[in-house]
Amino acid sequence: MQYSKSVSCFRSSAIRDLMSLANRPDIISFAGGMPGNELFPVDDVKYIINHLTPQQWVDAMQYGQTAGYQPLINAITEWLKDKGFPVNNNKVIITTGSLQALNIVGKIFIDPDDTVLTENPSFIGAISAFRSYQAKIDGIKMNADGIIIDELKEKLQTTSPKFLYITPNFHNPAGLTYSAERRQELLEIMKDTNIPIIEDDAYGELLFDTEYKQTIQPLKCNIAHEQQIIYCGSFSKIFGPGLRLGYMLMPNEIFRKAEICKQSMDACTPCISQVLAHQFMTSGKMQKYIEWIRPIYQQRRDDMLAAMKQYFPQEATYVRPHGGFYIWVKMPNGVDETELLKRVIDAGAVFVTGGTFDPEERSNGYMRISYCNTPTDQIDIGIKIIGDTMKQMMK
Amino acid sequence: MQYSKSVSCFRSSAIRDLMSLANRPDIISFAGGMPGNELFPVDDVKYIINHLTPQQWVDAMQYGQTAGYQPLINAITEWLKDKGFPVNNNKVIITTGSLQALNIVGKIFIDPDDTVLTENPSFIGAISAFRSYQAKIDGIKMNADGIIIDELKEKLQTTSPKFLYITPNFHNPAGLTYSAERRQELLEIMKDTNIPIIEDDAYGELLFDTEYKQTIQPLKCNIAHEQQIIYCGSFSKIFGPGLRLGYMLMPNEIFRKAEICKQSMDACTPCISQVLAHQFMTSGKMQKYIEWIRPIYQQRRDDMLAAMKQYFPQEATYVRPHGGFYIWVKMPNGVDETELLKRVIDAGAVFVTGGTFDPEERSNGYMRISYCNTPTDQIDIGIKIIGDTMKQMMK
Numbered sequence: 031m032q033y034s035k036s037v038s039c040f041r042s043s044a045i046r047d048l049m050s051l052a053n054r055p056d057i058i059s060f061a062g063g064m065p066g067n068e069l070f071p072v073d074d075v076k077y078i079i080n081h082l083t084p085q086q087w088v089d090a091m092q093y094g095q096t097a098g099y100q101p102l103i104n105a106i107t108e109w110l111k112d113k114g115f116p117v118n119n120n121k122v123i124i125t126t127g128s129l130q131a132l133n134i135v136g137k138i139f140i141d142p143d144d145t146v147l148t149e150n151p152s153f154i155g156a157i158s159a160f161r162s163y164q165a166k167i168d169g170i171k172m173n174a175d176g177i178i179i180d181e182l183k184e185k186l187q188t189t190s191p192k193f194l195y196i197t198p199n200f201h202n203p204a205g206l207t208y209s210a211e212r213r214q215e216l217l218e219i220m221k222d223t224n225i226p227i228i229e230d231d232a233y234g235e236l237l238f239d240t241e242y243k244q245t246i247q248p249l250k251c252n253i254a255h256e257q258q259i260i261y262c263g264s265f266s267k268i269f270g271p272g273l274r275l276g277y278m279l280m281p282n283e284i285f286r287k288a289e290i291c292k293q294s295m296d297a298c299t300p301c302i303s304q305v306l307a308h309q310f311m312t313s314g315k316m317q318k319y320i321e322w323i324r325p326i327y328q329q330r331r332d333d334m335l336a337a338m339k340q341y342f343p344q345e346a347t348y349v350r351p352h353g354g355f356y357i358w359v360k361m362p363n364g365v366d367e368t369e370l371l372k373r374v375i376d377a378g379a380v381f382v383t384g385g386t387f388d389p390e391e392r393s394n395g396y397m398r399i400s401y402c403n404t405p406t407d408q409i410d411i412g413i414k415i416i417g418d419t420m421k422q423m424m425k
Numbered sequence: 426m427q428y429s430k431s432v433s434c435f436r437s438s439a440i441r442d443l444m445s446l447a448n449r450p451d452i453i454s455f456a457g458g459m460p461g462n463e464l465f466p467v468d469d470v471k472y473i474i475n476h477l478t479p480q481q482w483v484d485a486m487q488y489g490q491t492a493g494y495q496p497l498i499n500a501i502t503e504w505l506k507d508k509g510f511p512v513n514n515n516k517v518i519i520t521t522g523s524l525q526a527l528n529i530v531g532k533i534f535i536d537p538d539d540t541v542l543t544e545n546p547s548f549i550g551a552i553s554a555f556r557s558y559q560a561k562i563d564g565i566k567m568n569a570d571g572i573i574i575d576e577l578k579e580k581l582q583t584t585s586p587k588f589l590y591i592t593p594n595f596h597n598p599a600g601l602t603y604s605a606e607r608r609q610e611l612l613e614i615m616k617d618t619n620i621p622i623i624e625d626d627a628y629g630e631l632l633f634d635t636e637y638k639q640t641i642q643p644l645k646c647n648i649a650h651e652q653q654i655i656y657c658g659s660f661s662k663i664f665g666p667g668l669r670l671g672y673m674l675m676p677n678e679i680f681r682k683a684e685i686c687k688q689s690m691d692a693c694t695p696c697i698s699q700v701l702a703h704q705f706m707t708s709g710k711m712q713k714y715i716e717w718i719r720p721i722y723q724q725r726r727d728d729m730l731a732a733m734k735q736y737f738p739q740e741a742t743y744v745r746p747h748g749g750f751y752i753w754v755k756m757p758n759g760v761d762e763t764e765l766l767k768r769v770i771d772a773g774a775v776f777v778t779g780g781t782f783d784p785e786e787r788s789n790g791y792m793r794i795s796y797c798n799t800p801t802d803q804i805d806i807g808i809k810i811i812g813d814t815m816k817q818m819m820k
Contacts, residue, residue, distance in 0.1 A: 031619060032534070034558075036533065037533050040685040040686060062488075064488050070482065072479075072486070079471065080474075080475070087465065087467045091465040091467070091665035091667040092462060093666045126521055126669070126691050126695070127692060129689075133689070137557065138431070138432050139427070141429045141431075158688065162689040162690075163429075270485075270697075271696075272488065272695065272696030273486070273695060274521070274692075274696075287435070290435040291431075291432075293553065294528070294550075294553040294554050294556070295524070295525065295528055296525050297522060297669075299669070300521070300695045300697075301666075301669075302665075302667050303695055303697060
């Protein structure tokens, strides 16, 4: 058998291995980036399913249009319009999870050996997807306010990137949110190029600290710059990742290419998921659900920050996340994160080492801890395990 | 914006355009390859949904393993084992529709400008998928018994194909079923190469003429050859395409690459679809459903053949399908299929021109008519429209 060159670009299965660890029942897991198992809107789904019309059942079971189930496209378009998105010169395409959205972006822009710019660290799914199209991934460092502009400038001068992929809100894994100034600087720099910006906002609905409400407005809402931006949203954090539902809002010209590309990938996104999501949105259940889960995740963040304050050595530093699922912790000097992980797993907890999120998988002295799928009492126990182990290793 | 080379390989949206036509309410459509709208097992799905356990709900809503929901993998493996498939040196991977399966095959085997062999005509989804990886698609003609062996031999000598893609049972669009002799000849020829065979059996459960039960046994069940074969199955025709569920049975070595590839594509197949399919299979409902729909589709085939006999000119010839969804009709001399299509649409019916299924989209003097999604009374009216129009054009 003679395989393609892509095969050698496949990243080893870091995500899957994480998931395997996260699924062990005897361990306190801060590893996965998944919603809380006990938080899914199961009763809403049951209600919706039992009230579908015969036509909705046909729509759910039959093939659908490639761009998506039109009532859902309409509902998302309205939802985005209400939030200030420019829906007139753009179109919504529904994708099979937001990971498919990144594959569509990869397929329509990347030729082998093309450079793409990401943050460093970056979402591991994006790294895997872009790599699978044989891209060279050039990661740009961040500080607490977002991507470092001087580094971005330099990369724009020294490479010819096909696009820039960023997550300005509640970054995975770095937990940070771009400041308003950084957003503006970024847009000004990018304006002079014709390079598309892929804006991933998978966690955008999960803002805890409401004083940041203005700050987190997506770049795509900036009228002066929006035609350069492909905006990616997801239902994974506000409904359920098992439905595999994401979407993109993109300029009309790119939309057409994305649609043909998706047609060759899976013909259409699962219609049963789309019909459910349409009812979930238009019945008002989704808005209520978001308002219900937001303070629950906020409480978990607060519990984790409190436990870290109590148990972590002062030398472990981090940026307080204003929303989302993650805290990104810089190791105390002398503590190797891989060795820490081994000892922590032995002691009954698990996190993800920072190097996993480096486009070149270099060790970077960080770890990602997720509070999303861990109830409060477990957070305290697990964080104590990590903190105690760190302290032992510092002796 | 600078697009990738793939973009120029995207086929114009033939599938989508077909679907648009097929969705017009005022037309009798023989165009789509979709199950009958009124035949979905909606009551079964409602029953299943209302009897899921809390754990099954979590499994349905949460991220799942990349290779698939383990209970469904186990159920499919048992099902295949009972049918004589070699499940020991092979593994099942669940895919987001069988079109994703073909994308995985494309991604792990095709580099730009590689040749792949298909039948001519071939499944349009396969053509689109392989093209999107910038393959050169070399189509091999068929006669009533299957792919023409001399042509296959010649292609194997003159090209270095990455794989051979075939649909031996109830071919889409050609309606034919490979004879037992042709299957054996094919395997003997391919044995001397190390070229994988992709065997698509999306319609395998829809056998009408039971005397062909032995004939249609998949190539993958042939122990002497099975390690060369990737077998693709689908739930689209036996449950619902809106669930987007397919699977592959593949040698262990290839499985590992397919799994990593899929991980970068969509992380996992929709879990809600997988949980439903697992219950549908293991409760025995799927077997009953298949036994219920099979005679319905058989009746539609018989009705269509009867109407063709009554209304078509004798010069229009075709192979009687033993199962599946399609009849492939050779036009009478002098009847241009594109002109016929225009006139037939004006008169209130629609089919697909044969050239759509040619890897190079050359006009070939055929049409595909599907009986799958058209009730009996409509079949008679629509076939009369086509037959009358043909006769007018022959005058």
